[in-house]
Amino acid sequence: MRGRTSNNVIVSRLIVVVLLALQGASLVHGQVGTCVGFYSQTCPRVESIVRSTVQTHFESNPTIASGLLRMHFHDCFVHGCDASVLIEGTNTERTAPPNRLLRGFEVIEDAKAKLEVACPGIVSCADILALAARDSVFLTKGQSWQVPTGRRDGRVSLDSDAANLPAFNDSIDVQKQKFAEKGLDTKDLVVLAGGHTIGTAACRLFSYRLYNFTTSGNGADPTIDPAFLPQLRALCPQNGDRTRRVGLDPGSQNRFDTSYFYNLMKGRGVLESDQKLWTDASTKTFVKRFLGVTAFNVEFGRSMVKMSNIDVKTGTQGEIRKICSAIN
Ligand code: HEM
Ligand SMILES: *[C@@H]1O[C@H](CO)[C@@H](O)[C@H](O)[C@H]1NC(C)=O
Ligand SMILES: *[C@@H]1O[C@H](CO)[C@@H](O)[C@H](O)[C@H]1NC(C)=O
Numbered sequence: 001m002r003g004r005t006s007n008n009v010i011v012s013r014l015i016v017v018v019l020l021a022l023q024g025a026s027l028v029h030g031q032v033g034t035c036v037g038f039y040s041q042t043c044p045r046v047e048s049i050v051r052s053t054v055q056t057h058f059e060s061n062p063t064i065a066s067g068l069l070r071m072h073f074h075d076c077f078v079h080g081c082d083a084s085v086l087i088e089g090t091n092t093e094r095t096a097p098p099n100r101l102l103r104g105f106e107v108i109e110d111a112k113a114k115l116e117v118a119c120p121g122i123v124s125c126a127d128i129l130a131l132a133a134r135d136s137v138f139l140t141k142g143q144s145w146q147v148p149t150g151r152r153d154g155r156v157s158l159d160s161d162a163a164n165l166p167a168f169n170d171s172i173d174v175q176k177q178k179f180a181e182k183g184l185d186t187k188d189l190v191v192l193a194g195g196h197t198i199g200t201a202a203c204r205l206f207s208y209r210l211y212n213f214t215t216s217g218n219g220a221d222p223t224i225d226p227a228f229l230p231q232l233r234a235l236c237p238q239n240g241d242r243t244r245r246v247g248l249d250p251g252s253q254n255r256f257d258t259s260y261f262y263n264l265m266k267g268r269g270v271l272e273s274d275q276k277l278w279t280d281a282s283t284k285t286f287v288k289r290f291l292g293v294t295a296f297n298v299e300f301g302r303s304m305v306k307m308s309n310i311d312v313k314t315g316t317q318g319e320i321r322k323i324c325s326a327i328n
Contacts, residue, residue, distance in 0.1 A: 033314025038127075038150035043119035046149070050131040053111040057104075058139050062254055065136035066199025067103030072133035073195065073307065074099055075126070077182060078161050080311025082154030082318060083108075083125035088325040089157075096162030101202065105325070108132060112324045125324035126151035130308045137300075140198050142256030145301030147308065152318035155327050168205045168271045172280040175273060182310050188303040190277055190286035194296060197260035198253060200245035203236035206270055211238050223275050225267030232270070246270060261290045 039046045057064050075085040078093055085093045086108060093099055108128050115123045127149045138144040166178050179189045209221040210233050220229050228250070235246045247253030248270050249260040260274075264287050269275035277283040290296040319328050 034148035034150040034309055034312055036146045036148050038148070039119075039123060043115065043122045045118055046115060046123050046127075047131060049114050049118060050111045050128055051135050053114060054107060054132050054135040055139060057107045057110070058136070062140075063200070064104050064107060065140045068107060068129070068132045068136045069195050070199065071102050071104055071108075072129050073192070074102060074162075074165060075129055076307050076310045077165050077178075079154050079156060080313065081126050081130060081151055081308050082311075082313050083129060083321065083324060084154040084157040086125055086129070086324045087157035087327060091159045092157040093159060093162050094157070096159035098162050098165045098167070104132075108324050112321075116322065121320055121322070123320070124151050124153045124318075125321050126153050126312070128324070133308075134304070137256050140254060140256040142197075143297035143301060145304060148305065150312075150314050152313040152315075153321045153327075154313060154318050166273065168201075168273050170273050172276050172283055175276075176282075182307070184303070184306060186282055187286055187299065188306060190283050191290055191296065191299045191303045192307060193274060193277060194258075194260055194290055194300060196248040196271070196274060197256050197258070199248050200253060201248055201270055202242065203240065203244045203246065204242035206246075206272065207236040207238075207242065209272055210236060221272065221275070223267055223279055228266075228268045248274070258291055258293055258296050261287050261296070265291070
């Protein structure tokens with residue numbers, strides 16, 4: 001009897017040790033300080049207020065969903081997810097070339113104003129943006145996920161810091177490297193690029209692929225599906241309006257589905273950076289995997305949680321802004 005009891009004690013102690021080790025491992029992976037339901041005591045309605053605000057804006061302009069998803073990505077890749085991208089002023093991140101076409105600032109500001117009434121000084125703009133990105137995916141018929149909260153807002157925003165954002169013409173090696181610097185692997189890169197299943201791009205970011213890309217053949221980027229090329233050329237004529245916008249997931253730009261990956265497989269990716277995910281063997285494997293709806297939905301949520309924890313400020317770091325466009 002005694003022997004069995006002490007064995008049980010040893011086993012339960014072992015379990016505790018294993019659990020602590022697992023917890024420690026997750027802390028190392030950047031989960032420090034954020035947790036699901038961070039505001040459950042201090043602002044219990046935060047998620048419903050953000051959701052209804054995003055929904056109201058979405059109903060009058062459905063394209064706001066893609067704007068908000070992209071804005072969260074651009075926030076996280078520069079100084080971590082700290083709402084630094086929202087700061088107005090000269091030479092702030094917001095004025096940097098990769099951020100000039102960001103959309104949806106008014107949605108975050110609107111949610112912030114409502115939250116300042118419901119629970120003043122409690123909810124960070126960085127958390128509002130992370131929640132709004134999740135809600136945008138759900139509104140476009142993607143699968144939802146739980147967003148850890150507890151981020152604090154940053155006090156630094158410089159245009160020069162936006163240079164490390166991935167670019168439309170980056171090679172796969174450069175894309176992988178830029179993601180790796182943020183603790184994101186090749187799978188994260190491919191599944192998160194799947195965010196391009198919604199939204200649009202300006203002709204000027206890809207029309208160079210349609211004309212004089214090569215000196216041989218039809219002059220276009222040879223990875224473009226020849227049947228798709230005339231459509232893209234019609235949308236972006238050689239001397240046409242370079243600000244005109246084209247769906248990144250042609251045929252399904254308002255729906256969060258896996259057709260983006262099918263399009264890559266067919267040579268119907270719009271951005272050069274996207275189409276290369278199919279050309280390169282190391283990323284092609286993942287493109288194939290994410291043709292599956294369940295795989296895409298599950299992994300997208302997981303990688304979004306990883307992305308939304310990049311270099312987060314928590315505890316007493318940073319501040320809780322009063323309005324999202326300015327440091328207190
Ligand atoms: C591999 C890295 C990436 C590159 C090179 C890239 C590049 C671009 C470019 C050039 C545009 C068009 C911008 C415009 O014309 O307004 C765009 C749009 C967009 N990107 Fe990315 N992106 C990348 C990763 C991501 C990630 C990780 C997400 C989110 C998870 C994302 C979400 C979006 C969305 C939703 C749009 C549409 C925006 C709109 O409709 O206004 N992108 N991206
Ligand atoms: C990508 O395009 C930018 C500007 O359009 C250019 O300055 C840069 O050299 C290009 N990068 C590559 C790798 O082609
Ligand atoms: C593209 O190439 C064609 C034929 O070589 C030439 O006439 C045209 O001027 C070029 N266009 C641009 C924008 O370089």
